[in-house]
Amino acid sequence: MSSATKAIKAITADREWEQFHSEENLAKSVAIEAGELLQCFQWGVEFDPGRVQDELADVLTYCLLLADKLGVDPEQIVLQKLAVTREKYPVDKARGRSTKYDAL
Amino acid sequence: MSSATKAIKAITADREWEQFHSEENLAKSVAIEAGELLQCFQWGVEFDPGRVQDELADVLTYCLLLADKLGVDPEQIVLQKLAVTREKYPVDKARGRSTKYDAL
Amino acid sequence: MSSATKAIKAITADREWEQFHSEENLAKSVAIEAGELLQCFQWGVEFDPGRVQDELADVLTYCLLLADKLGVDPEQIVLQKLAVTREKYPVDKARGRSTKYDAL
Amino acid sequence: MSSATKAIKAITADREWEQFHSEENLAKSVAIEAGELLQCFQWGVEFDPGRVQDELADVLTYCLLLADKLGVDPEQIVLQKLAVTREKYPVDKARGRSTKYDAL
Numbered sequence: 001m002s003s004a005t006k007a008i009k010a011i012t013a014d015r016e017w018e019q020f021h022s023e024e025n026l027a028k029s030v031a032i033e034a035g036e037l038l039q040c041f042q043w044g045v046e047f048d049p050g051r052v053q054d055e056l057a058d059v060l061t062y063c064l065l066l067a068d069k070l071g072v073d074p075e076q077i078v079l080q081k082l083a084v085t086r087e088k089y090p091v092d093k094a095r096g097r098s099t100k101y102d103a104l
Numbered sequence: 105m106s107s108a109t110k111a112i113k114a115i116t117a118d119r120e121w122e123q124f125h126s127e128e129n130l131a132k133s134v135a136i137e138a139g140e141l142l143q144c145f146q147w148g149v150e151f152d153p154g155r156v157q158d159e160l161a162d163v164l165t166y167c168l169l170l171a172d173k174l175g176v177d178p179e180q181i182v183l184q185k186l187a188v189t190r191e192k193y194p195v196d197k198a199r200g201r202s203t204k205y206d207a208l
Numbered sequence: 209m210s211s212a213t214k215a216i217k218a219i220t221a222d223r224e225w226e227q228f229h230s231e232e233n234l235a236k237s238v239a240i241e242a243g244e245l246l247q248c249f250q251w252g253v254e255f256d257p258g259r260v261q262d263e264l265a266d267v268l269t270y271c272l273l274l275a276d277k278l279g280v281d282p283e284q285i286v287l288q289k290l291a292v293t294r295e296k297y298p299v300d301k302a303r304g305r306s307t308k309y310d311a312l
Numbered sequence: 313m314s315s316a317t318k319a320i321k322a323i324t325a326d327r328e329w330e331q332f333h334s335e336e337n338l339a340k341s342v343a344i345e346a347g348e349l350l351q352c353f354q355w356g357v358e359f360d361p362g363r364v365q366d367e368l369a370d371v372l373t374y375c376l377l378l379a380d381k382l383g384v385d386p387e388q389i390v391l392q393k394l395a396v397t398r399e400k401y402p403v404d405k406a407r408g409r410s411t412k413y414d415a416l
Contacts, residue, residue, distance in 0.1 A: 004182040011186055015193060016200040020355045023156065024145040028354055030163060031239055034138035035347020038246075041128040042340055043306040043332045052127065053176055056167060057185035059134060060178055063164050072157055074164055078108040081161035082115055089119060096120040098251040124251045132250055135343055139243020142350075146236055147228045147410040202355040212390040219394055223401060224408040231364065232353040238371060242346035249336040260335065261384055265393035267342060268375050268386055271368060280365055282372055286316040289369035290323055297327060304328040 005064045005074075012065070026066040033058040109168045109178075116169070130170040137162040213272045213282075220273070234274040241266040317376045317386075324377070338378040345370040 012018055037055035040047045067074040088101040097104070116122055141159035144151045171178040192205040201208070220226055245263035248255045275282040296309040305312070324330055349367035352359045379386040400413040409416070 004179045031138040034135040057181040077161040239346040242343040265389040285369040
């Protein structure tokens with residue numbers, strides 16, 4: 001995601017928006033945009049792909065800004081967390097089930 | 105993010121979890137994880153960086169799954185949306201302000 | 209809801225929790241609990257009624273605290289907003305449709 | 313809240329909107345509106361009281377619809393949940409602290 005992160009940071013710097021981008025404000029922004037993404041599915045499973053794509057892009061944008069602010073690589077933290085998931089959800093127990101790990 | 109997406113898809117396929125991953129369920133999951141990320145900041149601006157990193161990774165994981173399900177590249181959709189942001193928020197009007205574009 | 213609000217305020221006062229209850233922190237708390245409510249439906253429409261009831265109670269609790277902090281009556285603000293909804297969604301146009309008012 | 317619930321149900325019935333109001337869709341709606349409420353505080357603690365009141369009313373409206381759908385009294389479930397909170401957070405341990413019960 002490094003080119004996307006670079007592009008986001010350039011837009012942000014040009015507009016002097018870094019002052020608004022505390023970790024807390026970015027976390028709120030992720031949640032706000034996640035609500036807008038969810039709105040694409042408010043009344044059912046049918047959806048407008050273009051609108052979903054736009055809202056997903058907004059969630060990702062704030063995620064990348066937050067990762068950058070934390071000084072972590074978004075791809076690396078996903079891979080690290082997956083290692084935990086692999087442990088918590090052994091294939092033989094978790095196969096075909098949406099049960100949470102503490103109830104497996 | 106392609107290696108992260110690949111790793112997520114492998115974990116998902118091994119556990120036969122694709123059946124749960126409708127676009128709608130993934131959008132709900134993004135919102136749920138965004139709520140957990142926000143919880144790191146529930147009572148103020150202080151936070152535990154490791155916990156924030158973990159919750160951010162969860163949001164990103166579902167975002168990448170949703171992008172994959174939609175058949176779009178996460179980096180590309182962010183760049184496309186940024187082009188819209190650049191238009192909506194001209195530098196001279198938006199500099200140093202958190203005002204929404206329709207009130208600029 | 210006045211007896212519920214009274215009970216919440218008593219618990220809060222006994223524990224000296226008012227210091228954490230800025231409007232902003234309460235709004236975050238509503239969103240966090242709404243995420244937990246949504247989690248009851250993460251993978252589909254089936255749900256555990258007791259768990260949904262508990263999570264709904266948590267959302268309501270923070271809503272009542274926020275209404276109290278704003279100095280407004282929760283029932284009154286709902287009724288006021290309904291008057292707006294009635295105008296925005298005339299019966300003849302909105303009947304049987306989940307379309308948003310600006311697209312009716 | 314019975315008069316607010318009655319008014320909401322009347323508006324809903326007149327527009328034949330009950331068909332959209334599954335428990336799951338109502339839970340999504342609570343989360344979506346909670347995101348809009350949070351947006352009032354996206355960039356800081358300052359806020360527009362009228363806008364907060366409106367968004368809070370929307371969250372409450374879907375909460376009341378969900379309570380009605382579940383066949384529970386909103387005030388009662390809040391009081392029931394408070395009894396649990398009282399147990400989990402004894403006054404002498406929880407006083408003046410925002411720590412979660414499992415870390416007290």
